[in-house]
Amino acid sequence: MIELREVSKTFTLHNQGSAVIGVISNVSFTVAPGECVALTGASGAGKSTLMRMIYGNYLTQSGEIRIGDVDIVQAEPREVIALRREVLGYVSQFLRVVPRVPTLDVVADPLRALGVSGADAHSRAEELLRQLNIPERLWSLSPTTFSGGEQQRVNIARGFAHAYPAMLLDEPTASLDAANREVVLTLIEAAKARGAAIIGIFHDEAARARVCDREIDVSCFTPGLAA
Amino acid sequence: MTALLSVSGITKNYGAYVGCADVSFDLYPGEVMGIVGESGSGKSTLLNCLAGHLTPDRGEVVFDTRADGPKDTVTLSEPERRMLSRTDWAFVHQHARDGLRMGVSAGGNVGERLMAVGERHYGNIRDKATDWLERVEIDATRVDDRPTTFSGGMQQRLQIARNLVTGPRLVFMDEPTGGLDVSVQARLLDLLRGLVRDMGLSAIIVTHDLAVVRLLADRLMVMKSGRVVEAGLTDQVLDDPQHAYSQLLVSSVLQV
Numbered sequence: 204m205i206e207l208r209e210v211s212k213t214f215t216l217h218n219q220g221s222a223v224i225g226v227i228s229n230v231s232f233t234v235a236p237g238e239c240v241a242l243t244g245a246s247g248a249g250k251s252t253l254m255r256m257i258y259g260n261y262l263t264q265s266g267e268i269r270i271g272d273v274d275i276v277q278a279e280p281r282e283v284i285a286l287r288r289e290v291l292g293y294v295s296q297f298l299r300v301v302p303r304v305p306t307l308d309v310v311a312d313p314l315r316a317l318g319v320s321g322a323d324a325h326s327r328a329e330e331l332l333r334q335l336n337i338p339e340r341l342w343s344l345s346p347t348t349f350s351g352g353e354q355q356r357v358n359i360a361r362g363f364a365h366a367y368p369a370m371l372l373d374e375p376t377a378s379l380d381a382a383n384r385e386v387v388l389t390l391i392e393a394a395k396a397r398g399a400a401i402i403g404i405f406h407d408e409a410a411r412a413r414v415c416d417r418e419i420d421v422s423c424f425t426p427g428l429a430a
Numbered sequence: 431m432t433a434l435l436s437v438s439g440i441t442k443n444y445g446a447y448v449g450c451a452d453v454s455f456d457l458y459p460g461e462v463m464g465i466v467g468e469s470g471s472g473k474s475t476l477l478n479c480l481a482g483h484l485t486p487d488r489g490e491v492v493f494d495t496r497a498d499g500p501k502d503t504v505t506l507s508e509p510e511r512r513m514l515s516r517t518d519w520a521f522v523h524q525h526a527r528d529g530l531r532m533g534v535s536a537g538g539n540v541g542e543r544l545m546a547v548g549e550r551h552y553g554n555i556r557d558k559a560t561d562w563l564e565r566v567e568i569d570a571t572r573v574d575d576r577p578t579t580f581s582g583g584m585q586q587r588l589q590i591a592r593n594l595v596t597g598p599r600l601v602f603m604d605e606p607t608g609g610l611d612v613s614v615q616a617r618l619l620d621l622l623r624g625l626v627r628d629m630g631l632s633a634i635i636v637t638h639d640l641a642v643v644r645l646l647a648d649r650l651m652v653m654k655s656g657r658v659v660e661a662g663l664t665d666q667v668l669d670d671p672q673h674a675y676s677q678l679l680v681s682s683v684l685q686v
Contacts, residue, residue: 217674218681259663261670280649280663281458301623301645302616316627 204369204400205234205257210266210276212256225426226252230266232419236368239391239401241411244421250404253421254371257402258293259283270369288316292367294375298346298358306332306349307342310360317365324364331360335386352378356387363390370394372403376410388414432494434459434600434632440479440489448656449475453489455651455661459599462626462633464647464664466640466679472656473636474604480634481521481602482511493518493600516546520593524605526585530577530592536563537573539592547596562591566621583614587621594625601633607642619645640683644668652676 210230216222226249234240242250255261257268259275268275273286287293292313300309310331311324319327332342335356341349346357355378362370372391376384384407391414395401405411411418433456442449450472457463465473478484480491482503491503496518503511515521523529530539540559541549549555560570566587568580577585586606593601606622607615623646626633635647643650643664650664652675660673671677 214670215672217677255669260665262662262666262672281461283663284461284648299644301620303613304620 204236204271205402206267206269207232207257208267208269210253210256210263210268212252212261212264227256227421227424228426230421230424234369234400234402236398236400237395238417239395239403239415241415241418242402242404242421243411243418244425248422248425250421251373253424254293254373254402254404258291258371259287288313290368292362292365292370294359294362294370294372296355296373296377298354298361300346302347303345305343306337306346306357309346309357310364313361313365327364328360331363332357334390335360336383352380352383355379356383359387359390363394366394366397366399368399370399370401372401372405374404374406376405376407384410431458432500433457433492434461434494435480435634436490436492436494436500437480438490438492440476440486440491442475442479442484442486448472450479450653450656453658455658457600457632457634459632460630461649462631462635462647463649463651464643465634465636465651465653466638466643467653468638468679471653473638473653475656476653477602477604477634477636481519482506482515483521496599516543517596518599520596520598520601522586522589522593522601522603522606524608526577526582526589529589530585532578533576535574535576536568536580536588539577539588540595543592543596558595559591562595563588565625566591567617583610583618586610586614586618590618590622590625594629594631597629599632601631603633603635603637605637605639606635607639608637615642622646640668640680652679 208231211228212226214224214226230253242253244250252261256263263276266276270286270291273282275283307325307328310328314324314327337353337356346354359375375387379387388410403415435457438454440453441451453476467473479486486504492500493503494500537556537559540562541555544555544558560573563573564570568584568587577588580588607618610618619642625631637643647664650662650667651658652660652667654675660667660671660676667676668680671680
């Protein structure tokens with residue numbers, strides 16, 4: 204479902220003496236439907252960078268990143284947008300929303316973008332928010348004022364609203380208590396069971412051991428770090 | 431899929447001074463494109479060339495018309511272009527006063543565009559106008575009030591209602607949230623996002639507010655000195671800018 208072939212990236216900082224920083228070189232791996240792969244490596248090894256490249260958020264200099272039959276590296280913006288709407292989900296570490304939009308609408312938004320009716324999208328959003336223990340009295344409020352853990356759970360609810368065939372999870376269990384961590388792991392297991400290909404970053408080793416089938420050490424691909 | 435708007439080689443000079451030079455892009459149905467850049471970078475010149483307010487020196491603006499398919503709007507006759515600008519096109523000005531008739535009631539402002547496309551039944555016009563006022567969150571009891579009695583945010587929402595009432599397919603927006611205070615901005619952004627999604631609109635938004643494009647636009651063009659220096663997915667250009675100028679632009683934003 205997700206296939207990387209000889210993927211490399213450098214950052215060029217034009218305004219800081221044109222410094223060129225190599226971050227990722229020559230990464231190749233594949234993730235099959237129903238499989239969950241963990242990216243590991245020390246902080247700064249390029250885990251999040253690699254994940255953002257797969258999402259098309261960062262530009263890839265060379266190589267091929269195939270999600271289904273679309274090559275993210277070559278795709279037109281509108282193809283990437285369609286892919287993100289239908290196929291590729293991403294749960295980032297931070298929630299980014301239009302201010303003053305109620306939580307329920309934030310969570311229902313990915314489904315509304317797919318053309319699901321307002322009522323159906325809302326009932327799915329309610330189900331997820333209930334599952335993730337967001338109190339019902341908060342649903343009509345904007346999540347911008349919520350605590351870190353609550354924002355993270357709203358973000359997860361939003362990311363799991365649509366059954367994406369491919370998902371990227373950036374530390375989905377960080378800043379969560381034991382009960383909510385359990386809920387999130389159950390959601391991930393359910394997504395695997397329905398055949399989603401998942402790439403995740405987990406600092407939580409127990410969580411990683413439980414949901415991930417394989418680990419890929421990103422520091423092997425970091426120029427200057429590899430021995 | 432045919433592009434809704436296909437722009438190639440648009441160039442406009444003001445004497446020896448470059449307004450915009452050799453701008454080309456395709457916009458597809460349902461896409462929202464942002465154009466950013468500092469003051470004087472040619473954003474508004476480009477937008478006005480695209481919308482037919484200025485005649486470009488060179489280049490084509492091909493629009494996929496409902497009746498006759500793709501047509502170059504630069505060489506279109508004036509009546510044809512005027513018809514286009516009151517049916518399939520809409521233009522939201524930065525200052526609501528430029529896009530509204532200040533001496534006519536709110537309902538009249540919305541209704542005028544309907545009459546321009548042939549609607550004559552007073553009851554229908556009034557019903558539609560009232561419906562649109564409510565869609566942009568203006569109380570229906572204000573339908574007979576003039577926009578001079580409205581706040582800045584309400585005037586901007588009225589301008590949007592007036593523009594969208596005829597169900598356009600392409601909306602040009604010049605700094606739609608400029609000059610509004612941040613809480614009104616947020617509400618307007620949410621409203622625009624909903625309208626774009628529900629009506630399947632395509633839009634071109636000129637702004638210098640990077641937060642606005644991140645929330646509204648799918649794609650982004652960065653302009654400097656009349657030229658497009660970088661284009662791509664909005665979040666990609668903002669999070670991983672490639673050109674020196676885009677990097678400077680993104681890194682110059684103050685963190686709140």
